[in-house]
Amino acid sequence: EPEVTQTPSHQVTQMGQEVILRCVPISNHLYFYWYRQILGQKVEFLVSFYNNEISEKSEIFDDQFSVERPDGSNFTLKIRSTKLEDSAMYFCASSELAGKDEQYFGPGTRLTVT
Amino acid sequence: GESVGLHLPTLSVQEGDNSIINCAYSNSASDYFIWYKQESGKGPQFIIDIRSNMDKRQGQRVTVLLNKTVKHLSLQIAATQPGDSAVYFCADQAAGNKLTFGGGTRVLVKP
Numbered sequence: 001e002p003e004v005t006q007t008p009s010h011q012v013t014q015m016g017q018e019v020i021l022r023c024v025p026i027s028n029h030l031y032f033y034w035y036r037q038i039l040g041q042k043v044e045f046l047v048s049f050y051n052n053e054i055s056e057k058s059e060i061f062d063d064q065f066s067v068e069r070p071d072g073s074n075f076t077l078k079i080r081s082t083k084l085e086d087s088a089m090y091f092c093a094s095s096e097l098a099g100k101d102e103q104y105f106g107p108g109t110r111l112t113v114t
Numbered sequence: 115g116e117s118v119g120l121h122l123p124t125l126s127v128q129e130g131d132n133s134i135i136n137c138a139y140s141n142s143a144s145d146y147f148i149w150y151k152q153e154s155g156k157g158p159q160f161i162i163d164i165r166s167n168m169d170k171r172q173g174q175r176v177t178v179l180l181n182k183t184v185k186h187l188s189l190q191i192a193a194t195q196p197g198d199s200a201v202y203f204c205a206d207q208a209a210g211n212k213l214t215f216g217g218g219t220r221v222l223v224k225p
Contacts, residue, residue: 043215056210100146105157
């Protein structure tokens with residue numbers, strides 16, 4: 001069964017450093033998402049992406065965040081200057097269709113900012 | 115406001131019994147609801163979904179009930195098994211693709 005993959009599984013970085021989290025969505029999917037889950041809290045939407053553009057973003061997704069689809073398979077989330085409060089699990093998801101369609105989640109990247 | 119919440123943080127259930135997990139939502143514009151299961155160290159896994167034009171949908175050992183009058187959603191798991199131990203999230207989708215997740219309920223299956 002096809003699945004969303006994410007690398008690395010765990011990333012430790014120092015405050016102020018840039019990090020890039022990588023995702024490979026399911027190959028025939030066209031819509032891509034990033035969510036995050038701070039330990040003990042809800043899963044929160046960050047951004048959705050389609051046709052090389054951001055289609056929706058949350059208040060969390062400020063200027064420190066960016067997304068990119070650099071090639072035909074990868075989808076990345078960049079945090080330009082990490083803060084302690086960016087420590088969380090970051091989940092990538094993809095769906096074949098827009099709207100009311102199942103979003104398939106990857107296993108997540110645990111980001112620890114020290 | 116726009117929120118999806120859960121009533122019970124932890125549910126302990128005997129193996130073989132049925133489990134019921136509840137969820138309340140407040141966004142009257144929500145028209146699509148999903149239940150996800152999250153096992154330790156893994157991402158959310160889709161279980162079942164329901165659209166607002168339905169009030170019940172059944173899958174394999176799972177049933178989702180939607181009561182739009184009181185904005186309530188539930189997930190029923192029949193004959194709960196040890197592999198069902200996980201955290202269960204409800205999520206809703208209104209306009210756009212964004213999913214709004216609830217806080218999660220941990221289900222512990224006792225042998």
